[in-house]
Amino acid sequence: MTVIAILVSDIHFSHNPPIARNNEPNWYDAMMRQVRFLKELQKEHDNPPIVVAGDVFDRWNTPPALINRVLAEAPTFYAVAGQHDLPFHSLSEIKKSAYWTLVEAGKLINIPHDKPLSIELSTTTLFLYGFPFGFPLHDPEHPISERSNSVHIAVIHDYCWQSGFSYSGAPTEKSVEEHSQSAGNYDILHFGDNHKGFLKRVNRHQIIFNGGTFYRRNIDEVDYCPMVGLVYDNSDVKPVYVPVNKDILSIKVQETKSEENVEIDNFVNYLSKISLNGIDIEEAIAQYMVMHSVSDAVRTEITGLLEITRHG
Numbered sequence: 001m002t003v004i005a006i007l008v009s010d011i012h013f014s015h016n017p018p019i020a021r022n023n024e025p026n027w028y029d030a031m032m033r034q035v036r037f038l039k040e041l042q043k044e045h046d047n048p049p050i051v052v053a054g055d056v057f058d059r060w061n062t063p064p065a066l067i068n069r070v071l072a073e074a075p076t077f078y079a080v081a082g083q084h085d086l087p088f089h090s091l092s093e094i095k096k097s098a099y100w101t102l103v104e105a106g107k108l109i110n111i112p113h114d115k116p117l118s119i120e121l122s123t124t125t126l127f128l129y130g131f132p133f134g135f136p137l138h139d140p141e142h143p144i145s146e147r148s149n150s151v152h153i154a155v156i157h158d159y160c161w162q163s164g165f166s167y168s169g170a171p172t173e174k175s176v177e178e179h180s181q182s183a184g185n186y187d188i189l190h191f192g193d194n195h196k197g198f199l200k201r202v203n204r205h206q207i208i209f210n211g212g213t214f215y216r217r218n219i220d221e222v223d224y225c226p227m228v229g230l231v232y233d234n235s236d237v238k239p240v241y242v243p244v245n246k247d248i249l250s251i252k253v254q255e256t257k258s259e260e261n262v263e264i265d266n267f268v269n270y271l272s273k274i275s276l277n278g279i280d281i282e283e284a285i286a287q288y289m290v291m292h293s294v295s296d297a298v299r300t301e302i303t304g305l306l307e308i309t310r311h312g
């Protein structure tokens, strides 16, 4: 059997580390460890396409520093946009996004939502059907009649509910069964959005692969092992667990603020509240220093600054 695709969900490349990953010496390097794993996995299986079911970036306006790192180190991949990739969750704004920078650079091939994208592979033809955030899943317009030598995957960014793999209060009407009923024609439904990954077989011939988060971002994921899915040419899917033994997961210890920081915070807060119309700023500051017990160091600093502005 030949591997014809690697399925990945919810990468959420982010400039800042999530709080639980705050003690990583270098968050970009930590992210790139798993990118390297993905590249090696791809090479091992003779370079099948990598397919991402949305939320490539954590924010649509990711800074160039991270975009450049992704451009330099990530393999080329296929994807649909998740809500995190889109300005104001709006697909019509997609061309303003970091996601689209990758498209323009040829790093990311956007799977269209109006027609399937076909990829000729040595043993089969792979068809990808795009359902980015906000586009409800449905069966293909032209029924898939000839099943031999082709594998059909719907790539969807929408919540897929499954008992035991959902947060409490998650929309249960978007269950595996509901999704499968509205799109029973595809061989595989590849979901993004629900960060708890699972793989489920329904109706004998269809596989639901909800990849889950690619990185461990929360402290409650301490026992979670991220996975990707290997798709075989008989349309079977097998999970591969991502090595995370080098991850540093920790609860951020809130640093106690030094007394001076608290004073400055209070002062800035005070200044932001007073209306400067008709009030002499110097007078307002002097009043503040009388009313509050401002330390000598801060008083000297402020008086010094006022002196400078006066002689401007």
Ligand SMILES: [Mn+2]
Pocket (backbone or CB within 6 Å): 010, 012, 055, 082, 084, 193, 194
């Ligand atoms: Mn997500």
